[in-house]
Amino acid sequence: MTPRVVAIDGAAGSGKSTLARLLARELGLPYVNTGAMYRALTRAARREEVDVEDEASLVRLTDTLDFTLSPEGPTDEPQREPRELWIDGAPPSAELESADVEAHVSAVARHPAVRAVMRAAQRALGEEGAVMEGRDIGTAVFPDAPVKVFLIAEPQERAGRRVEERGSEEVAGALHERDRRDARVNPLVPAEDAAVIDTSDLGVDGTVRAALAVVAERAPELLSRRWRP
Numbered sequence: 001m002t003p004r005v006v007a008i009d010g011a012a013g014s015g016k017s018t019l020a021r022l023l024a025r026e027l028g029l030p031y032v033n034t035g036a037m038y039r040a041l042t043r044a045a046r047r048e049e050v051d052v053e054d055e056a057s058l059v060r061l062t063d064t065l066d067f068t069l070s071p072e073g074p075t076d077e078p079q080r081e082p083r084e085l086w087i088d089g090a091p092p093s094a095e096l097e098s099a100d101v102e103a104h105v106s107a108v109a110r111h112p113a114v115r116a117v118m119r120a121a122q123r124a125l126g127e128e129g130a131v132m133e134g135r136d137i138g139t140a141v142f143p144d145a146p147v148k149v150f151l152i153a154e155p156q157e158r159a160g161r162r163v164e165e166r167g168s169e170e171v172a173g174a175l176h177e178r179d180r181r182d183a184r185v186n187p188l189v190p191a192e193d194a195a196v197i198d199t200s201d202l203g204v205d206g207t208v209r210a211a212l213a214v215v216a217e218r219a220p221e222l223l224s225r226r227w228r229p
Contacts, residue, residue, distance in 0.1 A: 002144055002145075002146055003126060003127065003129065003142055003144065003145060003146075004029065004128070004129030004130075004146075004219075004222060005126050005129060005130055005131075005132060005137075005142045005145040005146070005147070006020075006023060006027065006029070006130075006131045006132070006145065006146075006147040006148075006149065006211075006215065006219075006222070007132055007137035007138035007141070007142050007145040007147065007148045007149065007191075007194075008020050008023070008131065008132065008133040008134075008137065008149045008150075008151065008211075009133070009134060009135055009136065009137050009138050009139070009148070009149070009150050009151070009188070009190065009191075009194070010133075010135075010150055010151030010152060010153075010188070011135075011151075011152070011153075011188055013153065014151040014152060014153045014199055015151050015153065015199040015204075015207055016133040016134075016151055017033060017133060018204055018207075019133075019149075019151065019199075019204075019207050019208060019211055020033065020131045020132070020133040021082070021131075022204070022208050023131045023208065023211055023212070023215075024082035024084075024130070024131040025080075025081060025082050026208070026212065027131065027215070027222050027223065028080075028082070029082060029129050029130050029131050029222070030069050030082055030083040030084065030085075030125070030126075030128075030129070030130045030131070031082045031083070031084045031085070031130070031131050031133075032069075032084070032085045032122065032125050032126060032130045032131070032132040032133070033084075033085055033092070033133055033134075034118070034122050034132060034133065034134035034135075034137065034141070035105075035133070035134060035135075036085055036087065036092040036096055037065075037067055037085070037087070037118055037121065037122070038105050038108060038109045038118065039092070039096040039097075039101050039105050040065055040067075040087045040088075040092065040096060041058065041061060041062055041065060041108055041114070041118075042101045042104050042105040042108045043095060043096060043098075043101050044061055044064065044065060045057075045058060045061060045104070045108060046100055046101070046104065048061065052104050052107040052108050053107065055111040055112075055113050055114065056113070058108060058111060058113075058114050059111075059113050059114055059117055062114065062117045062118070062121075065087060065088060066087070066088050066089065067085065067086075067087060067121045067125060068085075068086050068089070068125075069083045069084065069085065069086065069125060070083045070084050070085075070086050070091070071083075082131075085125065115136075115140075119140060119141050122134075122137075122141045123141060123142070126141075126142060135188055138150070138190070138191035138193075138194050139189065139190075139191045143191065146218055146219040146222075147195075147214060147215050147218050147219050147222070148190075148191045148193060148194035148195065149194060149195050149197060149211050149214055150190035150191070150194040150195070150196045150197070151196075151197055151198075151199050151207075152196060152197070152198050152199070152200075153198065153199045153200045154200045195214040195218075197210050197211065197214075
């Protein structure tokens with residue numbers, strides 16, 4: 001059966017999280033940020049003093065993390081917030097965005113066995129449908145997703161968004177370094193059937209509308225009654 005999944009891939013700062021969250025709300029699907037899963041493992045490794053180069057130990061550590069969706073909200077709300085990824089029974093914490101996690105998450109994510117375990121967990125989270133964001137959702141996690149969106153943006157624009165999000169000019173340099181590490185670990189390549197959207201000049205509303213147009217074309221059954229192209 002074809003999953004009810006909208007796969008959103010792209011580099012850091014391209015607008016994945018903002019788009020995925022808003023699209024999930026519009027479509028009435030859960031929102032899953034797969035990057036938070038790797039960050040949670042990285043945080044756990046740093047806390048437990050597990051070497052980020054030790055693939056077997058990282059895989060064992062993954063077994064201690066509980067990835068679920070948040071509980072269902074009231075069904076009578078006119079526009080409910082989407083269910084989201086929870087880690088160990090709670091929403092992802094701000095600690096996952098720390099400089100220490102940022103510095104080590106690429107090393108954790110580069111291990112094939114770690115990625116295999118994470119892919120299995122991500123497929124379980126999305127088996128009933130989801131808007132899922134990451135770097136390899138359309139190519140590896142849900143290659144049979146009916147809707148695949150790949151976001152790009154100019155490096156300067158991406159860095160500016162990170163500065164706005166985190167309030168520090170240092171994130172521009174950190175973003176460049178993250179790009180360099182990720183390019184070695186998990187090259188960012190769109191699926192052959194992905195719709196590529198350049199968000200550099202679109203803004204949030206324009207990006208959402210562009211993505212909804214892709215949904216309308218490729219999987220109109222996912223659209224809510226609140227929106228038509």
